[in-house]
Amino acid sequence: MQRPSLASKSHPRLRRTLRVLLVATIATLIVAGCSLHSIGVGVSNSSGEDFYVRLHYDYGEIHVLKAPAHKDVDVVWFGEVGELQATIELLRPDCSVVGSWRNASGGMITIDAAGSASFGPASEQQVANLYYTDEVGACGATQFPPVSPSPSVSPTGG
Amino acid sequence: MTIPKPRRRWLVLSTILFVVFCLIGMAACTILVTDRAVWIEYYRVVDQQTLVVGADTDSHSWTRVTSVVETATTVTITVRALPPPITSPGGAGQGLELIVKLRDPIGSRTVVDGSSGGAVAFTRCLPPTTMRPECL
Numbered sequence: 001m002q003r004p005s006l007a008s009k010s011h012p013r014l015r016r017t018l019r020v021l022l023v024a025t026i027a028t029l030i031v032a033g034c035s036l037h038s039i040g041v042g043v044s045n046s047s048g049e050d051f052y053v054r055l056h057y058d059y060g061e062i063h064v065l066k067a068p069a070h071k072d073v074d075v076v077w078f079g080e081v082g083e084l085q086a087t088i089e090l091l092r093p094d095c096s097v098v099g100s101w102r103n104a105s106g107g108m109i110t111i112d113a114a115g116s117a118s119f120g121p122a123s124e125q126q127v128a129n130l131y132y133t134d135e136v137g138a139c140g141a142t143q144f145p146p147v148s149p150s151p152s153v154s155p156t157g158g
Numbered sequence: 159m160t161i162p163k164p165r166r167r168w169l170v171l172s173t174i175l176f177v178v179f180c181l182i183g184m185a186a187c188t189i190l191v192t193d194r195a196v197w198i199e200y201y202r203v204v205d206q207q208t209l210v211v212g213a214d215t216d217s218h219s220w221t222r223v224t225s226v227v228e229t230a231t232t233v234t235i236t237v238r239a240l241p242p243p244i245t246s247p248g249g250a251g252q253g254l255e256l257i258v259k260l261r262d263p264i265g266s267r268t269v270v271d272g273s274s275g276g277a278v279a280f281t282r283c284l285p286p287t288t289m290r291p292e293c294l
Contacts, residue, residue: 014171055284059257061204063284077253077285084210084255132287143202143282 040106041075041088042122042130043067047115051098052091054139057084064091064141066133067111074130090117095139189240195273196221196237199253200281200288206263211278212285213237215254223256225272233260236272253285 043053051067053075065075067090075088090098090109099109099117108122137144202210215221219239227234235258269278283293 059204059208059210061202061210065284074286075284084257134292135283135287142204 040077040122040127041109042073042107042127043075043090043109043111044072044126045069045111046113047111048113049111049115050093051111051117052093052095052136052139053109054089054091054141056087056089056140058086059084060142062140062142064136064139066136067109068133071133072126072130073133074127075133088119091139093138188243193238193240196239197273198235198237198269198271198278200279201235201258201269202281203264204257206265207260209233209235209258209260209264209269210255211235211237211258211269212288213239213254213256215239216241218242221254221256223258226258226260227272228261228267230267232268232270233264234270234272235278238273255285 041053041055043051045051045067048069050069053065053067055063055065055076063076065073067073067075088101088109090100090111092098098115099119101107101109101119106122107119108126109117109119111117135141135144196213196215198211199214200212202212204210211223213221215237216239219241221237221239223235224238225234225236237256269280270276271278279289279294281288281293283290287293
């Protein structure tokens, strides 16, 4: 009777184990890479109307920031990249939702003169010319006590 | 002298395993050398047991909270970053926010950066306006 060789017994199992480990490592790296989200958001408001932008992070924090008429503002820094995930919403000052974007990776909300909004990638030129804006205590903001909305910006961006 | 076939295969297998262990050892040494503590710029309080810390790192590094030590008066948080072996341009100098879960409510305790030993600034705002007076 022929004894089963090591090659036919151990090697296929070893090869299979190594293959599984390799696939698991690659999958982990892909998942780890994909879990990084750029939350950077700017708003280019070409309309004559004031808007708010609400960032609702999955862990529960809600920030609401002003996007005043005829201003380009930086809602959250474009340099910010992390594991946090958020829903970005464009609101009217009465808190009605105009648009909503989920886990949008670093982009610009563009509001045209007619008041319709779209979300897309931001150019370096756009990012460089954004103004800082203020947070407001309205529409569910968790970090600031409610105050009456009065949009204004400080021209400190750039 | 010829080595019997099964024994030769075991020899090859043990050599491969030795090389694999050496590579793992080298990787572990590299991690120990390059893994660095990161400065925490600010923190926000989400709820009494959840903080968000803003760390000064780059997007390519594997940045994570490595320790949270709670005492009656302080919460010491350490953030460390492990840069990738091959870096590509464009990710340097970016901020990163991480969630920290506490065992006890934060209350009036001071948040301390484990890497510098200094107190971490509190803010209510998102970057880039975290240090505005109305945010503190």
